[in-house]
Amino acid sequence: MMQKDSLEKPKNNQKLLDNIAPFATEGRSGLLPALHMAQEMYGWISESVAATIGHALKVPLADVFGVIDFYTMLYSRPVGRTIVRVCADPSCSIAGAKEVLDNACDYLGVKPDETTEDGEWTIESTTCLGLCDQAPAALVGDIAITSLNADRTSEWLALDAKQPVSIIDGDIRVLTRDCGGSTPTDLETYQARGGYLALSKACAEVNPVDVIEEVKVSGLVGRGGAAFPTGVKWESASVAEGQPKYVVCNADESEPGTFKDRVLMETNPHQILEGMLLAGYAIGAQNGYFYVRGEYSRSIEIITEAIDEARCAGFIGNNICGAGFDFDIEVRVGAGAYICGEETALFESIEGKRGFPRIKPPFPTTHGLFGKPTVVNNVETLCNIPMIIRDGVDVFRSYGTDKSPGPKLFCLSGDVVRPGVYEVPFGVTFRHIIEDLAGGIKGGSLQAILVGGAAGAFATSDELDVPLTFEDLRDANLPLGSGVLMVFNELRNIPIILSELAYFFAHESCGKCYPCQLGTQRQYEILHRVVRGKVKRGDKERLLDVGWTMTDASLCGLGQTAATAVISAMDKWPDLIED
Amino acid sequence: MNKNVTLTIDGKRTTVPEGATLLDAAVQCGADVPTICYHEHCTSYGLCRLCVVEVEGQRVLAAACVAKAQADMTVSTASERVIRARRTILEMLDSAVDLSEAPEIEDQLNDYKADRERFSEGWERECEVVDDNPMFIRDYSQCILCWRCVQVCADDAQYAFAINFSGRGHETSISTFYDQQLTLSTCVFCGQCVGVCPTGALKPKREWLLETGHEQDEIIKLTQAKRRKKKRRQERPYQTG
Numbered sequence: 140m141m142q143k144d145s146l147e148k149p150k151n152n153q154k155l156l157d158n159i160a161p162f163a164t165e166g167r168s169g170l171l172p173a174l175h176m177a178q179e180m181y182g183w184i185s186e187s188v189a190a191t192i193g194h195a196l197k198v199p200l201a202d203v204f205g206v207i208d209f210y211t212m213l214y215s216r217p218v219g220r221t222i223v224r225v226c227a228d229p230s231c232s233i234a235g236a237k238e239v240l241d242n243a244c245d246y247l248g249v250k251p252d253e254t255t256e257d258g259e260w261t262i263e264s265t266t267c268l269g270l271c272d273q274a275p276a277a278l279v280g281d282i283a284i285t286s287l288n289a290d291r292t293s294e295w296l297a298l299d300a301k302q303p304v305s306i307i308d309g310d311i312r313v314l315t316r317d318c319g320g321s322t323p324t325d326l327e328t329y330q331a332r333g334g335y336l337a338l339s340k341a342c343a344e345v346n347p348v349d350v351i352e353e354v355k356v357s358g359l360v361g362r363g364g365a366a367f368p369t370g371v372k373w374e375s376a377s378v379a380e381g382q383p384k385y386v387v388c389n390a391d392e393s394e395p396g397t398f399k400d401r402v403l404m405e406t407n408p409h410q411i412l413e414g415m416l417l418a419g420y421a422i423g424a425q426n427g428y429f430y431v432r433g434e435y436s437r438s439i440e441i442i443t444e445a446i447d448e449a450r451c452a453g454f455i456g457n458n459i460c461g462a463g464f465d466f467d468i469e470v471r472v473g474a475g476a477y478i479c480g481e482e483t484a485l486f487e488s489i490e491g492k493r494g495f496p497r498i499k500p501p502f503p504t505t506h507g508l509f510g511k512p513t514v515v516n517n518v519e520t521l522c523n524i525p526m527i528i529r530d531g532v533d534v535f536r537s538y539g540t541d542k543s544p545g546p547k548l549f550c551l552s553g554d555v556v557r558p559g560v561y562e563v564p565f566g567v568t569f570r571h572i573i574e575d576l577a578g579g580i581k582g583g584s585l586q587a588i589l590v591g592g593a594a595g596a597f598a599t600s601d602e603l604d605v606p607l608t609f610e611d612l613r614d615a616n617l618p619l620g621s622g623v624l625m626v627f628n629e630l631r632n633i634p635i636i637l638s639e640l641a642y643f644f645a646h647e648s649c650g651k652c653y654p655c656q657l658g659t660q661r662q663y664e665i666l667h668r669v670v671r672g673k674v675k676r677g678d679k680e681r682l683l684d685v686g687w688t689m690t691d692a693s694l695c696g697l698g699q700t701a702a703t704a705v706i707s708a709m710d711k712w713p714d715l716i717e718d
Numbered sequence: 719m720n721k722n723v724t725l726t727i728d729g730k731r732t733t734v735p736e737g738a739t740l741l742d743a744a745v746q747c748g749a750d751v752p753t754i755c756y757h758e759h760c761t762s763y764g765l766c767r768l769c770v771v772e773v774e775g776q777r778v779l780a781a782a783c784v785a786k787a788q789a790d791m792t793v794s795t796a797s798e799r800v801i802r803a804r805r806t807i808l809e810m811l812d813s814a815v816d817l818s819e820a821p822e823i824e825d826q827l828n829d830y831k832a833d834r835e836r837f838s839e840g841w842e843r844e845c846e847v848v849d850d851n852p853m854f855i856r857d858y859s860q861c862i863l864c865w866r867c868v869q870v871c872a873d874d875a876q877y878a879f880a881i882n883f884s885g886r887g888h889e890t891s892i893s894t895f896y897d898q899q900l901t902l903s904t905c906v907f908c909g910q911c912v913g914v915c916p917t918g919a920l921k922p923k924r925e926w927l928l929e930t931g932h933e934q935d936e937i938i939k940l941t942q943a944k945r946r947k948k949k950r951r952q953e954r955p956y957q958t959g
Contacts, residue, residue, distance in 0.1 A: 200879075
């Protein structure tokens with residue numbers, strides 16, 4: 140047991156009230172920022188602190204607790220001064236994450252989720268940290284460290300370990316043109332390379348409707364996983380009745396295997412901001428929210444600085460580019476919930492509620508954030524916008540295929556020689572990316588590629604020559620998802636990978652609708668039996684019934700895709716589960 | 719003037735007013751669409767998904783309680799996919815929650831030929847009965863998370879906001895602020911939550927005490943609201959010359 144008085148107690152409520160005063164004016168929408176503030180001040184959120192916040196923001200106390208208990212990075216009980224979070228998802232797991240965690244637990248003398256007696260450390264096994272290319276990875280406090288050595292626990296706990304630096308490479312460097320190195324591109328450099336030209340050009344000479352038309356004609360579709368046509372989304376929000384309108388950048392990247400948005404944020408933040416500004420200009424919005432997952436503290440810092448830089452330079456604020464266009468961007472920080480990457484759950488989170496997805500329709504373009512017309516775009520999607528407006532649709536469409544135009548980022552992790560972010564035009568093959576760019580398979584021959592993320596499907600060597608386009612992947616029954624290629628060599632145990640994915644979904648299900656709330660748990664239990672060699676008669680059929688029920692009947696995309704990888708594996712390897 | 723829409727449900731053409739749900743339309747057609755979380759006086763959130771139906775051309779099944787009827791939809795209320803989803807949801811629910819005091823759901827389990835042993839090894843949401851007030855008890859091992867109690871406690875009826883949720887996913891539960899006693903919460907003991915609870919999760923305390931074998935006079939003692947007259951602490955003003 141830890142000593143109770145080892146943590147700072149809220150002796151003086153006034154300090155807390157002063158700190159949360161800026162959020163109190165926002166009412167309920169200020170709840171998550173206020174809770175983050177309290178978590179930072181005290182290391183956890185006690186009943187009295189939560190009550191103070193609830194009263195200040197006029198949020199019912201039961202609701203305040205409901206929000207605290209929903210997010211894994213907010214604690215309603217005392218925890219250690221430093222929280223260590225070791226990733227346990229497939230890319231990290233095959234790189235030895237379990238040993239890293241076990242050794243760290245032994246070293247600290249605690250089990251996962253426990254706190255050391257001196258109140259210094261709490262250690263947790265966590266879901267994907269977006270560092271899959273540098274596995275195994277962990278957060279020590281809010282510092283990300285990578286390529287951990289299980290035998291050097293004391294060193295990495297003292298932050299003597301590699302800091303994240305991703306390999307960024309590819310056939311083309313369009314979205315990643317200014318990305319590279321370990322420092323982000325600052326405003327001056329960004330501008331010197333044509334940055335904010337698209338914005339000033341649009342403000343000076345292009346009508347908002349024409350901006351939307353350009354984006355429509357470009358054929359750009361969302362890069363977050365759903366592949367919805369961006370221009371159509373913008374048009375719908377632009378013509379929707381209701382003011383104000385909002386632009387939301389979805390940077391809640393949390394899907395195991397995905398880290399491209401982190402790389403984009405950490406290397407070239409202004410490109411994303413310019414995309415948001417153009418979206419705001421096009422749909423007639425004055426306010427933007429940049430929602431970043433709480434685990435990405437470096438991204439949060441870089442984006443916040445870039446916003447300040449752009450504001451000082453007159454690209455954010457009032458009368459932008461002297462064209463009478465007003466737009467401001469506020470950073471919002473998630474608190475550990477994959478579901479908040481679902482667009483409507485993200486709105487709920489900004490509004491200070493539990494991240495429960497809403498029923499659609501109505502869609503965000505008419506009833507989005509605060510019930511108003513909203514465009515929500517993924518980080519990578521927004522990065523395409525400046526080049527489309529600046530260089531024109533033809534340049535954009537010169538990459539890729541007719542039906543899948545443009546550049547695309549792929550996240551390579553697992554058993555490849557050079558894991559990292561690779562930019563290619565749509566239409567190159569799996570083989571090209573894996574063998575020519577990422578240096579081929581490491582540690583044996585190829586067994587499988589998990590395509591699209593945790594909610595993806597498996598490809599094998601038979602599919603290595605499938606071109607990576609929406610149309611070809613659809614024919615091959617593979618999702619593009621968020622651009623994940625998680626590679627497994629022949630030595631890897633597929634059922635273990637499936638059980639890890641199942642654990643992820645069970646952990647991240649919000650619990651709103653029955654199929655996902657119950658199904659993600661049952662799916663994990665069955666796969667856990669499979670891994671332990673304790674398969675029960677009928678488990679195969681059970682797994683399929685649970686999987687198809689989640690797929691068909693769940694309320695949101697999380698539940699609808701929670702079984703995709705499992706069903707795909709059972710289809711690919713019919714003997715995988717013998718019952 | 720109200721507009722109408724005409725659609726086809728299980729092969730029958732039917733006309734409903736614009737804005738009607740597929741559940742309304744199905745009921746009008748005489749189709750039997752089962753529901754659990756749906757309550758006509760509460761906001762529908764489409765939680766239980768037992769009312770799912772198959773709409774031609776749509777990728778996934780639609781929750782009939784919230785999906786709006788649209789012109790020329792072709793809806794099947796009992797397709798193979800629909801039946802599998804309903805049966806599996808019921809089987810999974812049965813394995814997680816004590817449904818012994820939810821006769822309507824037990825009927826549904828029979829209707830859909832659910833195998834009640836199918837997921838019996840799964841994690842069951844067992845917990846102790848919460849007996850923290852003289853009015854009603856809370857047995858969350860019987861809670862199916864239909865949300866009705868939270869809704870009526872909040873802006874569907876009472877605006878007391880005494881309860882919300884804790885945890886998430888399979889670990890979700892109904893909870894007060896930091897799990898405090900209801901008597902310390904903003905609960906006004908209106909009883910609306912008990913009224914809308916479809917299982918035995920929320921139960922009047924008298925009923926519970928009777929069931930657990932207590933005698934009448936004992937029950938009266940246990941459920942008597944303790945009215946303590948507050949002593950007047952203020953000093954009486956006296957004239958002082």
